[in-house]
Amino acid sequence: MHKLEQETINFIEEWGLVKKGDRLLLAVSGGKDSMAMLDFFIKHHRELGCEIHVANLDHMLRGNKGLDESKMIKAICEVHNIPFYFEQINVRNFMKKNQNLSPEEAARIIRRVFLLRTKEEFGLDKIATAHHLNDLAENIILRIVRGTGLKGILGLKPIKDCFIRPFLKLKVQEIEDYVTINMINFKTDKSNYLKVFDRNFVRLKVMPLLKELNPSVEDSIWRFFLNVKESYDYIYERVKEVINNIHWEKDRAVGNLEDLKNLDDIVLSETIRSIITYLSKNDYPPTRERIKVVVEQIKAFKNNWIIEFKDYLRIFGYGGQVFFYKEPFIRTNEDYSVDEIPFCRKIPGGFIKITERNDWPDKIDGKHISVCSKDCLVFPLKLRNMRWDDEIVPFGKTSQEKVRRILVESGFKGFFDEQYVLVNGDDEILWVPGIKSSQRCFVKKSSEKVLVLAFERR
Numbered sequence: 001m002h003k004l005e006q007e008t009i010n011f012i013e014e015w016g017l018v019k020k021g022d023r024l025l026l027a028v029s030g031g032k033d034s035m036a037m038l039d040f041f042i043k044h045h046r047e048l049g050c051e052i053h054v055a056n057l058d059h060m061l062r063g064n065k066g067l068d069e070s071k072m073i074k075a076i077c078e079v080h081n082i083p084f085y086f087e088q089i090n091v092r093n094f095m096k097k098n099q100n101l102s103p104e105e106a107a108r109i110i111r112r113v114f115l116l117r118t119k120e121e122f123g124l125d126k127i128a129t130a131h132h133l134n135d136l137a138e139n140i141i142l143r144i145v146r147g148t149g150l151k152g153i154l155g156l157k158p159i160k161d162c163f164i165r166p167f168l169k170l171k172v173q174e175i176e177d178y179v180t181i182n183m184i185n186f187k188t189d190k191s192n193y194l195k196v197f198d199r200n201f202v203r204l205k206v207m208p209l210l211k212e213l214n215p216s217v218e219d220s221i222w223r224f225f226l227n228v229k230e231s232y233d234y235i236y237e238r239v240k241e242v243i244n245n246i247h248w249e250k251d252r253a254v255g256n257l258e259d260l261k262n263l264d265d266i267v268l269s270e271t272i273r274s275i276i277t278y279l280s281k282n283d284y285p286p287t288r289e290r291i292k293v294v295v296e297q298i299k300a301f302k303n304n305w306i307i308e309f310k311d312y313l314r315i316f317g318y319g320g321q322v323f324f325y326k327e328p329f330i331r332t333n334e335d336y337s338v339d340e341i342p343f344c345r346k347i348p349g350g351f352i353k354i355t356e357r358n359d360w361p362d363k364i365d366g367k368h369i370s371v372c373s374k375d376c377l378v379f380p381l382k383l384r385n386m387r388w389d390d391e392i393v394p395f396g397k398t399s400q401e402k403v404r405r406i407l408v409e410s411g412f413k414g415f416f417d418e419q420y421v422l423v424n425g426d427d428e429i430l431w432v433p434g435i436k437s438s439q440r441c442f443v444k445k446s447s448e449k450v451l452v453l454a455f456e457r458r
Helices: 003-015 032-048 065-079 091-097 103-121 133-145 172-181 198-213 217-244 257-261 265-280 288-299 403-409
Strands: 023-027 051-058 084-088 126-128 247-249 252-256 305-309 313-318 321-325 336-338 343-347 350-357 369-373 381-385 420-423 429-432 450-457
Touching: 003 032, 003 172, 023 032, 023 103, 032 051, 032 065, 032 172, 051 065, 051 103, 065 084, 084 103, 091 103, 103 126, 133 198, 133 217, 198 217, 217 265, 252 257, 257 288, 257 321, 265 288, 265 313, 265 321, 288 305, 288 313, 369 429, 403 429
Parallel strands: 023 051, 023 126, 051 084
Antiparallel strands: 247 252, 252 321, 305 313, 313 321, 336 381, 343 350, 350 450, 369 450, 381 420, 420 429
């Protein structure tokens, strides 16, 4: 058995990359790295107790070369009776629709989507890629140059979600030797030698200089990777405890402001980063500067603040809670008639509950809890979307104010589309749930029945 094969088997066992019965999808491009991986699994998949399938994607960037590579791979798969999946996707067309992407980023996104879709379509368990130690070193150097954190250093792990990288501890020279000795056919992508691409620049210019400084630079970077992983794993165990105590509802997360305030800064920062990354469904977390702003608001124990991120994601603090909110709210333009009491209705951010009592509740703040004399109201009441020109006479005042202005002053700028108001039968606003009560919300001494208006945040 070749040294590379034994080292790879040991690595797979050490990191638990392949379990008995796993159905693997091998991502094979036709280059020497992935062809070496294909050769390895052809020889050892029975020993490892796994089933192998192969996927190849033509990005349609290099004329017929992508088709030539697919034919070479398909021929090998047919000889060994391995299922083969091939697809062509035009990267240039994708870039026209996503003009902020570089060719590298666009190709990476398309390739990932193709592999995940193929895995799901054919009921496979894991996706194996042929990333090696030099890829890891180049990735770490690029991320350090761009100012990454601990999590960014760990971008290429031996196993992450359904992706496994069985060659990750192998140097590129070991793979080249293996391909040569075993006379494995492969195709060379000339774009790998164009220095206009950042990764190629690191590979062709930076790495040779670092090897002059330290001939074993790849091994040193591997040790650095392991040290960072140990530190990050320790931090993330605490982060997972925090996240498990946060209330989750679809594309929302709600945490207790005081609990978050009492966390160490590094745990709080990583918790915020993890939640935002998860909700945005984006592998690229927010910047350190944006995270710092959120941490400062929480540590100052402030209410009524909002911080917006891309992908329609916002964080706001209100009522002793911190809300992480994803996706723009789509107005339903649906009005809810309040014909009978008690009344309960779910709206964005919580529940509206209207009940009838003979006495007053212990706590009335005019925002989350308000009260009205039932005999002062005109039924049916109505719960409806806020309108741009809505006005209210706030409790304790005599003149009307724009509801949207009150929202801005309360720290809810950007939430106009999500805000509901409770109106009287004559369409006069009684209450802006969670924000303000109107002058009409009062209780007469002669009233026998009191309506309690409650907004319970979720």
